[in-house]
Amino acid sequence: MSNQSNVSDPTDSRRRPSLLSFILYGWSNSVWFGIFLLSLIFIYSSAGSAYPPIRQHPSLDMTEMEWFHWWPFLLMIAMMCINITVVTFKQIPFRKVNLGVWTIHTGILMLSLGSVYYFGTKLEGDAPVFRRRAVIELPGHEPVSMLIRLNNHVSVGTGSDAYHFSVSQIFPNWNIASGDDKGKTAYMAWIDVVTPTQKYTRQLLAGFPQYTEDILPDRTRAKKTLGNPLVDDTLSLTLDYEPQDKFFLMDTSALHVRVAGADEWVERPMDDLPRYHDHIAARTDAILSPLDRDMPLRPLDMPVPALEKGKPGAADDPLTEYDVRVNAYLRYAIPAAQWATDGDRLNPVAKLTLKAGPSARLDYDLVAFDARRSTAEQGQIAFRWVASQEALDQLSNPSDGKLVFHIPETGQSFTVPIDDVWPPKNETPGVEPEFRPLEGSRYAYRVKSVIHDLVIQSGERSGATMSVATVELKTPDRIITRFVANLPDASRDIGDDQRMVQPDPIVNIEFNTGGGGGLTARVTLVAGPDDIGAYILFHGPDGSLQKLPIVPGGSVSLSPGVEAHLIYLITHAEEVIKPKRVPESERQRGTRRHYAMIRATISKGDWEKTLWLQFNDYALPNEQYRISRRINYSPVSLRLPDGKMVEMMFSRKSHPLPTPIALESFDIDTHLGGYTGDTNTIRDFVSKLRFKTDTGWSDTMQMSSNRPATEGGFWYFQSTWDPPSPAAGYGGMNYTGIGVGNRNGVYIQLTGTCIAVAGMLYAFYYKPVLRRRMQDQLRAKLDKNKADKESSEEHADAEMTEQMASI
């Protein structure tokens, strides 16, 4: 390689080839052309790597991987390989001295071929594997399963016979304090069980079903109080693996669709979806920051066809008869709600502003039928919808509501008027109402608030309204806070950890709202159909209820200096999720596509629906898998013209795993002092996996940083984890993130690179030795000749030089 006279380059000696012959084949035998190609490859890779705006330009829109697998690059590499091959065969004689060059070139070609195979068949992605699910078996019912994630809940059975289960606590590393397994740690979950008659907590330890036991509401163990570890032996609760059977491919996009409530998603690939640049046709398509006034508009119209018939899952696609297109893409946006005025259902919304003087101003966005948004300022401001004049009159003259207490233990019943305690009359601000005894019982109560027109969000009664009184019930040993609804089975208690639980059966409370339901807020906006109009109802300074008409855009005076303005009132409002584009300078780095959104349009004939979808890293089966700030789950529901509900989700393409994977355990190994929340204290992440086999589950296989697990031609890498957040009281450790990849041809690549190293060593360090030996031999031969032909000294020197040069 470093001896010029070894080879003869036809391009720079004797006859110059014509341009045409150079283009046709001459280039392949030119070292200079090889140098030129190398320089081009250098420029190409520098540009694509050091300055991403080039490969990310809207006309290219490529990831690093795509840039380096684009045809110009592949063409250069292919030409390079041909050039190396031809030059080696034609210009480098296959001799011992040239073995190094031959070896290096062979190695490089082998590496290239290996890479074609490797990258051509590469599958790469990731998936979360959760730890456990609870399998609930109740006699007379099909088994039900519930993922172990804090606050997940399911119900078995219906009506008053229903059993309710919820995950109330998770201890990722519970120390077993007694028994044969003392000192071991296990993953433990507490499941709150509410039956029609009682309430208790069942403690489940992964891997140790023998330690399953119940804990009674007073925190005592059932074994101690009842003599049996379980309150109810017929109820079986067990922890089982939560296997993952697919992974999601890196840098891909797919639209996932399904009939609402189905378990499996059907995915429609979106291979042409943009990546780095926003595509909207009009500035009104998204909410733009003033910084983005000049952002370029790029329309998009990308059909998202259904899978071909016969492909797995294609038959389950509920949208096969519809045209589905994606016509907008935003790389980084946050969904924001806006009200469209042309909804097809009654949904009154209003914006009310209270002004006191020039600077004090409070805005309220009120939604009459939404429990969380119908009131503001802890119920002091409210928006009520009345369907008729009578309803309005009833509101203006509230009649009594009643609470009925029934105590099963003693059979006693009490009926108390609710206006006795609510709305509070002549109350002192800041002082809570007194507890009132239920005479003759061990209980006392007080009413803390009453809210009407709450719209039920889900379940069979979705869309209906109800009234709810917040009642505190004082028993001899505790205070129960209960939301008492005027509908059967809708009442709930607030559990120990501030979550809603089934009401404690010791006292049954009914709420009879009386006529119309009382007015509880200080200021209430009441609106009805056009013939009724809108009014502001408020308690004047003298405590009397006043009623003033108001129109959208108008205002009324509540007291000197205080005005209420009705900014808008929409009767048939439809909440439209519109993305708010985040300006480039305010985007967090390294979020990848976490904040990406697409707009999909679904149409059939004249019917058309448009909705925005947020990106989800994984298309998971349901809400139970959402992990706050880690794993999002944001499908969007859509009602088709035939009444069928479908769900859609923007996520990635998935690929089946060769065999389902279960997570036995996940641990972190730490440095001195244990895990403090600082990542510097972590030594390693250790997941123990099991793979599904024909006979059940395999033995555990360890997967940790730098130590992948292997199974079925794939390698599994420790990729992400579920970190605890002590400040938020979150124990974490509920899943492990596995990276998945195949590696066909990696040994061909490796062999190629190693051969090249051997060639380099040979060419640089062995070739000179070889050459020295040959020179010595030649010298000896020449010396001998010299002695023979003393006379022709000059000739011999010249000959020797020539011969040596050829080595």
Add this chain to the structure above:
Amino acid sequence: MEQYVAYILAGSFGLLSLCLGLAMVPPRARKHILDAIVVALIGYVVVNKSMNAPPKVEPSTFAAAVDMTPLDNIAVQDKGRLKSFASHARSLMRIVTGGHLIAGQSQSFTFLDLMFRPEAYRNADCVYVKQKLMRSEIREQLAENATVDPAILDTFEQTGLISPVLLEHPAVQARLDILERDLIKTSKHVGQIRSAMAVQRAGTLFNNLPIVPATDNDPKSRWHIVDELATGMPADTSHAGMSTGGIPGLDPQKAADLLQGWIQLRDAWRNEDATAVNAQLAHIATALRAVNPEIYPDIELLKLESWYYRMKSMTWIWLVYAIAVIPLLMSVIYHWRGARWTGILIFTIAFALHTFSLGLRWYISGRVPNANMFEAITAAAWFGSFFAYIIEFLVRKTPLKTIFFLGAAVASMIAAMCTHFLPVTLNSDIENIMPILHDVWLYIHTNMIIFSYALIMMAAVTSILYLRFRIGGGSAESAVLGGAGSLIVRREKSFIRGGVVSFAQVLDGATMVIMELSFITLWAGLVMGAIWADHSWGRPWGWDPKEVFALNTFIIFLLLVHVRFKVRDKGLWTAILATVGCIVMLFNWIVINFVITGLHSYA
């Protein structure tokens, strides 16, 4: 991003104009112009550095009288390590003061002083603002909205140090709030100021001082802060955070003794009673060790760690290397025997210190020191110097001698200068390595790569000398066989073992010897990285910017090998491409690392 592209373009344009300018003057004048430019640049840097260096301040009488030594050598549990207090104080104070010493005090003194007498620092210039842009923004706000002596603002703009009171000025805070919103340009810099402010608070310092050993012998147990001692002790009203509860398993007598000692230390400190402070410091140091002597780290190790940081991580060895460069250069150019031996002697002293500093760091951290940028640079330079000894031994009787020492001295000097003058960017804290780096390939791949980088740097030194020689009108000769061949092949074919050898041939030959080795080590390093990546990230090659630029560096050397084979003026092209290779390598190490984040962002 755009600004770096602009820098690169401006740099390339400047270089091009310089080349064109030089081409227009006669060769004899060229070398003088070039030398003048180099001397002017070095002069500018030296003068600029010394002008901007803050004036030396003598510590107060109290500070001078306090002996921090006993406390410096106690152990603190921080980020999964047990380190000496001096080392801990230094790393926290570095966040506050950017490595500057406040009022001539040691960092451990300032740490305690900030904790015990925070009010004394409210108006002291002790918070460091790193970014020049931030300094001028803050200055502007203060000049407009507060009555501040312009001289103070001048000093601030120069040194970057400002008082908490001025930083907390509402106008400054309002401006910082706005700047914080720009996540691309300024948020990071505002974050630096905010964390400096947060760390200098007495509460933060106090809560980040777990010095009371755990009472059980499990190394994974958490150590405690002084607050946790407060069981059964009279409530101490001055420590708002003082809780009750105590440390389970700790002898109440010992706890009381420690707490009492701490309170007395604080009171004595506030009274500036140096004698009492010294007594309490010594007492606390002993008492802490007595809590659980079994798990307490060896005092010698802690002393060494404190010493290591007192010696500024020994980054000043750049100066020793710099001194070695002068005689080595004279030896290479003028072949002075005395200069050669003087150079080798000084180089050996520098190398010994360098080896010692690396070994010490290895010993203190308990792991091979090549897991962060500081360690990578220091180790790379060491490999270069070590290699110089081996190769110099092989060429000791040839005209190539001394030149490798020179290359290594320059490369190591530059590396050590980077660590010395950029203490904030190249953080020399000893920290645990992250889980993903826990692999045997960390040692193999990283060391192979940084060794090749050191060689590339050395090859650039000989190449630049060659270019300078040619610019000055030197002959266009090259080492006929080049590389290792020139050392192995005998007699006529090898230019170095017979006849008269020109300076051009010596320089070219040296470049080739180094280049060949770097060619192989870089390639092998890349392959080893791929093997590691295969089982660590799931793919041997991911087109990560750092991978691409390591490959790009290799492509430059591929070009060098093939161009050298084809062109007539081999020496010139070799020197040019070896220099370009070094620039690409440096671009990879500096720009890619600090500007373009990729998978390799650990080091």
